[in-house]
Amino acid sequence: MPSAHLTDRGVVKVSGEDAKTFLDGLVTCDMDKITSQRARLGALLTPQGKILFDFMVFEAPPEIGGGYFLDVMKVFAPDLAKRLGFYKLRAKVAVEDKSDMLAVVAGWDAPPPADEAGLVTEDPRLAALGWRAIVAAEDAAEFTTASAEDYHARRIALGIPEGGRDFLFGDAFPHEALMDQLHGVDFDKGCYVGQEVVSRMQHRGTARTRIVPATYEGGFAAEAGVEVTAGDKILGKTGTGARGRGLLMIRLDRAADALAAGETIRAGGIAVVLDKPEWIGFPFPGEIEQRA
Structure with a gap:
């Protein structure tokens, strides 16, 4: 079972009683479609509709404390946490960079590990990518039977882009980064930052x-x-x-x-x-x- 520790990925946790509605008003994905068994690709945009950060949103079940965990490129995790903090205002949420405590692993060509391993989901972008999980940092070595380079070679062969690697943050629209094709934008949800531009591109076909x-x-x-x-x-x-x-x-x-x-x-x-x-x-x- 090939699996790899994606050392370039970090984790930002958003918790609190307003966490779901807080994120739903900011990100491109529909938070109602995220469960503890199903993550979702999403992004935080500029008001002009360009991608500031892309990430995968995991939900933790209530029995282990709940909250949402954003799997993001590690070097941008502090900036993402800071940016979300700007939007917090009076919302009852806590935003924390957990990149030192948690790790992201990915596997393919075999079933995912049991839920006890951490937050585990089929990759929300494309089933052929396999599975993805957030685990305790000290447990990441247990999942390392392949290299991160092997994972990225598979991702590239399948045609799946990642922010910070295949496009610059602040420079690309979600359609340009194929987020509309990879379930990363929900066009029927309520308002979020940059929605008007993204919706216009979708309805006019201007990408x-x-x-x-x-x-x-x-x-x-x-x-x-x-x-x-x-x-x-x-x-x-x-x-x-x-x-x-x-x-x-x-x-x-x-x-x-x-x-x-x-x-x-x-x-x-x-x-x-x-x-x-x-x-x-x-x-x-x-x-x-x-x-x-």
Whole structure:
């Protein structure tokens, strides 16, 4: 059973009698859809609708104290806790960075461990990613049968982006980071920070830039942050890559035009082929030409 301690992930705890309503008024996911058996991808946005932090929200059952635990990139955990504190006002909530006490582990190709191990859930983004858990930091070694690099190679191969790796915080909209495809935005819930912009993009279909998975020619992957081009046009930039696969943040219309013109798309100078996973529902560059 491959499983890995994701040492780059931290945990922020939000507890108190107002915790649920407090978070529901801030984050993109619907807190009513989160249970102790089912986490949810979510994000805290700027008022302009761009992602400040992305995370997975776990709920602890009442018998172990309750509360919500946000699985977030570790270097941003203090900033997330501080930002949530700004919104607290008179709400009866406590916000704590628990990254020194708790750890995040992920596993795949086997059933998840028993609930006694910690907060355990199927990965809320895509079932093929496997399971995810928050455990006591001292227990994380028990789950280390694979490396974090193995986990990220699998994530990348499946086409799943992560904030701070594949897009910059404060620079991308949820649609661009595929959160609408990965159950990270609930369009029927009440108001939250940045909702108007996100709802407008959804209803008008104005997300022209998206992260898409690709296969690199020759089995190598370009480093993150370099240009993706076709001919003399810049389509976007690379995200992370591993083992010949990678994620690209590109303009879909420019990529479609390039493919229609018979141009090769290159990432960091290396030829790539765009790969559409089954779970992506938006029109993909090259689809019409491939069907013709």
